[in-house]
Amino acid sequence: MDMLHISDLHKRFGDREVLRGLNLSVPEHSIYGFIGKNGSGKTTTMKTVLGLLKGDSGKITVNGERVVYGQTATNRLIGYLPDVPEFYSFMTASEFLRFCGEITGMKRKESETRIEELLSLVGLGCEPHRIKGFSRGMKQRLGIAQALLNRPKLLICDEPTSALDPVGRKEILDILLAVREQTTVLFSTHVLSDVERICTDVAFLKDGVTDMQGRLSEIKTKYRGKDYRLETETDSELRLITQAFPHVTIGEGNRATFCESDYTVSDVLHFVADRGIGILKIERLEPTLEDLFMEVTGR
């Protein structure tokens, strides 16, 4: 079953239509990358799922339960990390988590052990200071701890890594990977390398609709091009090939690429074998997420 299902969601701010019939299915125990340009509607979608914004039309269910604006009961199933999480700065990290535990109705003993566990997971175990003096990375890590506190079925993170340095980013991604067994993660981002590192599924958002979505591996297969790259030992050998196959384009070094629509791989390989050309490698080109992103965003 899908942990989160959005169908035909519309949202308009004044005369600007941000979401135009968005559909999204997030399967259980996936790490779902929600990718889009700035201003494409990622945060709006997430806030609507949390009942913080009211969708104009459409239906959202979390674990099969419908989301209602305002008094949102489905939020008990969700852990949320906003893009810039704001805490009561007069509290310490453990005081804040205890406050969150009481609000969600956790038993005192249970919350104490959970808080200890989470604070050490996010590396804030022995932090006696008030949140006032926390760095951005520390706040982000505390944000994840509070989001995971009541063992949510769905963890929603809004651009959790975009404001962090490489070390902070790695820490956050490692935490997200570590919690995959316990929960489903939906996170929005425009940092594609993060998606490649941890996501199992992705959706590209463009102009308020999801343009492409599904398992990352399947999408890559689907959009795999028919281009091949070949690298020879010497320059003269490469020239032999280009003479025989004029549509081959020469790249840097002794590399050349060709498309399967021009020449079949077996033809090229036969030629190589017949002439005894030494090749270093021949590979089928994988589309990078960046290629897909560019294709979706139309740039």
Add this chain to the structure above:
Amino acid sequence: MKSLLSFTKKELLEQLRSGKILLVGILFTVFGIMNPAIAKLTPWLLETLKDSLAESGMSVTEITVTAMDSWVQFFKNIPMGLIAFILIQCSIFTKEYSSGTLVLALTKGLPRVQVVVAKATVLMALWSVGYWLCFGITYAYNAYYWDNSIAQNLLFSTLCWWIFGGFIICLITLFSTCFRSTSGVLLGIGGTVFALYLLGLLPKVSRFVPTALTDGTSLIYGVKKSEDFLPALIITAAIGFFTLFVGASVFNKKRL
């Protein structure tokens, strides 16, 4: 219920650590001391000004100060105390809107109505502690220097003023749910009180307006009886609860 208690606890902790509890405490203590002090100092003040007053044609005769003068000061000063209290506390909601701190608590399933109830309760508790502290100090000094029994309806008149303060807290809550900015809240309260004051100038309705509750001086002098205040008391309480109800409903649908 546990979440309401927890959010109330958080509010109190915030008031404590931000120093607002201390500020309110000092404020009302100073006012409490000021009331009898001003009354006590009046004869001395007039004595020193005697010569200059004589030059302008006024003669100062023997002045006897009683507890009455101190209580009149109390009713003159407490509006300033309330205004200061409003200025200290008017950002109790708006600060959370601008910083976005409520988002995490609400997405954790905290019922929105509990936010309104907790904040209004803490405001009322602080106002009560401050107000009765001020009353207690004035009462004690008056008892020491003079005699409090001279003032009629003393407890009732101060109770009326305390209830008026509670009414203002309901207004803070209502306008905080309607507006996002502190200035909006202040304008709302100021506008409402001014409108009520204007309404109170009409003889026919003056008995029914909440601002009528602030006329403690007439009560202690016996110019008005406690029964005269009953309509205003009932109406104030009714409007107060109604504004709280409206505030909670507005907050339920508020975009955060």
